[in-house]
Amino acid sequence: MNVAKTRACFWFGSHAEEAAEFYVTLMPDSRVERVNRHGPDDGFVVVEFTLGGTPYLILQGGPQFELSPALSISVITQDQAETDRLWASLTSSGGKPSMCGWLIDRFGLSWQIIPEIMPRLLADPNRTAAQHVSEAMLQMQKIEIAELEAAYRGD
Numbered sequence: 001m002n003v004a005k006t007r008a009c010f011w012f013g014s015h016a017e018e019a020a021e022f023y024v025t026l027m028p029d030s031r032v033e034r035v036n037r038h039g040p041d042d043g044f045v046v047v048e049f050t051l052g053g054t055p056y057l058i059l060q061g062g063p064q065f066e067l068s069p070a071l072s073i074s075v076i077t078q079d080q081a082e083t084d085r086l087w088a089s090l091t092s093s094g095g096k097p098s099m100c101g102w103l104i105d106r107f108g109l110s111w112q113i114i115p116e117i118m119p120r121l122l123a124d125p126n127r128t129a130a131q132h133v134s135e136a137m138l139q140m141q142k143i144e145i146a147e148l149e150a151a152y153r154g155d
Helices: 016-023 080-094 117-122 127-137 145-153
Strands: 008-012 031-038 044-051 054-060 072-077 102-104 110-115
Touching: 016 031, 016 044, 016 054, 072 080, 080 102, 080 110, 080 145, 110 117, 117 127, 117 145, 127 145
Parallel strands: 008 054, 072 110
Antiparallel strands: 031 044, 044 054, 102 110
16 A cells, blocks of 8 residues: 555546546556445545556545646656557547647546656757757647657757
């Protein structure tokens, strides 16, 4: 059990268990830790899970609140293959791609799928090259590493 002092809690109107079960298939060191049902109809559910070593909570509390892109899970990927795999998984079955590595999965949760090279290129001391990377990124939905590198080189 991942006992952390802090963790993000996402309010879902429904499908908390289904979402958590899906999320833990996405990366290593992920698992559903506990499911707590409250009330006679089991409509109020708290799912504790670990995703990539980080603890999270999903509270299924009904339709009073909606998820917002103002809070997202940001995943730093190692390479294009991992970026492609996560992007495909999260946009499948009703997920929606957005811009600059952002997407909304089929449950309404926002994600940022960011190759580890992107923040490094954007922070590069060569501000002209970094600006070219930024301009290329702003044209993308899913981040393409080769295109970022080409922009950095000025190709």
